Amino acid sequence: MKKVRKAVIPAAGLGTRFLPATKALAKEMLPIVDKPTIQFIVEEARKSGIEDIVVVDGKSKRSIEDHFDSNPELESNLEQKRKDAMLKMVQETTDINLYFIRQSHPRGLGDAVLTAKAFIGDEPFVVMLGDDLMEDKVPLTRQLMDSYRDTGASTLAVMKVPHEDTAKYGVINPTNVFKPGLYNVANFVEKPNPADAPSDLAIIGRYLLTPEIFDVLEKTAPGKGGEIQLTDAINTLNKTQRVFAREFKGARYDVGNKFGWIQTNIEYGLKHPEVKDQLREYLKQLSARLVDEDQNNQ
Template structure:
């Protein structure tokens, strides 16, 4: 069994939910506190043992490449002033290599993954979406890798969501539990109407695939939204080789829309030792004023 060392991060979307900001700034570079959301994804990959990452970008995404490239003038300035903590925060990691490939046209998540085929080769790999930040004692990507090492099969992350929200996600139709966290899956359904949703277990932004998914994607026709849907390809793959679902029980922070991004900033701020006390005081003061 080949070791999982590669990850792909799709980042070619237009980010229209955050206009006008994303006219000039990639959505993936919007910060949670002081760190771009895509940096959290890369750190999760690194903590999970991933050594090579390809980021799929599109037009207007140069800031992402700049962020993961050395800035020698900045680094020399920080070092000369003895600001070593800041220096460490901006230096590129030696433990993981980051590459870039362009998706010429936004044709859907499935097409974005297929864009990285030459990088991924004939190896298992992880797909990590930038809208979802996951926290747990064991990183979610590492949980998927651990599951793959037991089964040798593609495994994707799912999480329970309110039933009325199932139309926002791909949803699994589970057959049975294989163990406490793993489901054998009958079918994967893309954004079902809540009345038709086979379960409340929604696919969240982490997937581990065997390389055969790339062959399936090459023949997957556009689905909902006239885009190549990754969920459709997963369902097709499941007909020829087993695809499991791993239930994530940690914390998921959604940064995909303005309100959830604001909430995520507050929640992360409350976890920061340098910010939590003052932020709590401000929230209490604000709540008291609103309740007058």
């Protein structure tokens, strides 16, 4: 069984939910307090033992490449001013085996993954979506890698969601529990109506896939929205080799929409050493003010 060494981070989306900010700025560069969202994804990959990462980007995504590139002028300035902590922080973003591939047209997640075929070769790999930040004692990507070590099969991360929210996700139809937290799956349903959803276990933004997925993707016809859906390809793969689902029980932060992004900034801000005390006090004052306003409006 080959070791899981590589990760694919799709980052070619247009980011329309964050316009006008994303007209010229990559959505993946929107900060959570003081760190771009994509850096959290890269850090999760490294903590999980991933050695090589490819970012599948598109037009107007140059800021991602610049962020992970060296900046000699900035580093020299910080060194001269003896701002050692900041210098270390900046240099850590370049100490990564990071590669970039351009997806010429946004044809969907499946096409973005297919774009990385030459980089991955015949190895198992992980796909990490930038809209989801995950927190747990063991990184979610590492959990998927551990499951693969036990099964040798593709494994998707899933999480229980409110039943009325199943229309927002791909949802699994589990057949039985292979072992605690790991499900055999009959099929995967993309954004079902809640009345038709086979479970409340929704696919979240981490996948571990065997290289056979590329042959399937090359034959997968466009689905919803005229895009090549990764879920469709995984369904096909599941007919010839088992695909498992690993239930994630840690904390998930959805930064793919405005409210989720603001909520995540508050949550992370309350843990950030530089701003947590000020933010906590501000939230107390804001809460008291909102209560007063509500009472006055009654």
